[in-house]
Amino acid sequence: MRTEKTRYLVVIDPARNEQWALQKALRIAKNRENVEIYAFLCPYYYIQGADPSELEAAELRRHSMWLDEILAHYSETGITVKPVVEWHADWTDALLKMVFDLQIDMVIKRSSNRAIAQASSDRKLIRTLRTALLLVKHDPTAEVRKVLVAVDLNATDEEHKALNEATMNLGRQIRGADDQVELHAVSAYLDSDKFVHAPDVAKKLGIERSRAHVHLGKPGDVIPGLAKKIGADLVIVGNIGRRGLSGMTVGNTAEKILGDIWSDVLVLVREADISVAAA
Secondary structure (H helix, E strand, C coil): CCCCCEEEEEECCCCCCCCHHHHHHHHHHCCCCCEEEEEEECCCCCCCCCCHHHHHHHHHHHHHHHHHHHHHCCHHHCCCEEEEECCCCCHHHHHHHHHHHHCCCEEEEECCCCCCCCCHHHHHHHHHCCCEEEEECCCCCCCCCEEEEECCCCCCCHHHHHHHHHHHHHHHHHHCCCCCCEEEEEEEECCHHHCCCHHHHHHHHCCCHHHEEEEECCHHHHHHHHHHHHCCCEEEEEECCCCHHHHHHCCCHHHHHHCCCCCEEEEEECCCCCCCCCC
C-alpha cells in the first residue's frame, strides 16, 4: 500500500563529483515534510576475466563507497538520502523499473545541455517516464523567483484538459499563498482560431495581467525566448507520452525547448502526481 510520502529519485552522474540534481532535491525537500529521496547510480561497462561476476561485485562495492562519500558531503542537511546502486547495461531502463518499483513521484536529473537530438537520455526519459521529470539546467542553489507555466486553454480532449489543469495547479502551488514566486503563464497559438486573450489567461491562473503572455507561434519556438526575456528560473510544461512510431517521429514541446533554454524544466505527464513541487 502506498504511503503519504513524496518520493524523489535523483540521477547521480558517475562522471561528476558535483551533483546538481542531488543539490536540487535537497533544496526542494528542505522545508517539506514526508519526503523520501533516493540517489540512483547505475555504472556499467563490459567486464572480461576469469570470474566476471566477482569483478562486477567488486565494482558495485567501489561505486557504492563513492556514492556514500558523495552523500556524506550533504549530511549536515539532516535529510536522509537512500543510495541505490544498480549494474545495468542501459541505466535508463534500470531507472524506469526503479521508478515503478518505488512509486516515485518525481525524477530529478541534471540536463545534458546538448541538442535534444544528441541528448538521448533526456529525450528517452521525456518520452517514457510516467511521472514528473525535473531537468536541472542551472545553479541548483539559486532561489526560484520566477516561474513560467505553459498553458493551453484550447485543449478539448479530456487527457489534455486534465494535464493542463495539473500544470496550472503546480504553478499555483509553487507560487504559494503569499505570492512568494512571480508566476507567469504563456499561451502560444498557430492561427487566429486558437487565439486566447491575455486577460483570460491571467484570470485562469489568478495572476496579474502583465504576467500573462500570448504569442503567435509554436510553443517550442515561443517558450525559450520568453523564458529568457522574463528571466524564468523554472519552466513547467505538460507532456502526453508517445510510444511506437509516433513517439519516434513526432517531437513535443518539452523536447524542443531543452536545447535552447537556460531555465530548469519541469515536465508533467498525464499520470503525474501534481502534488510534487520544484521550487
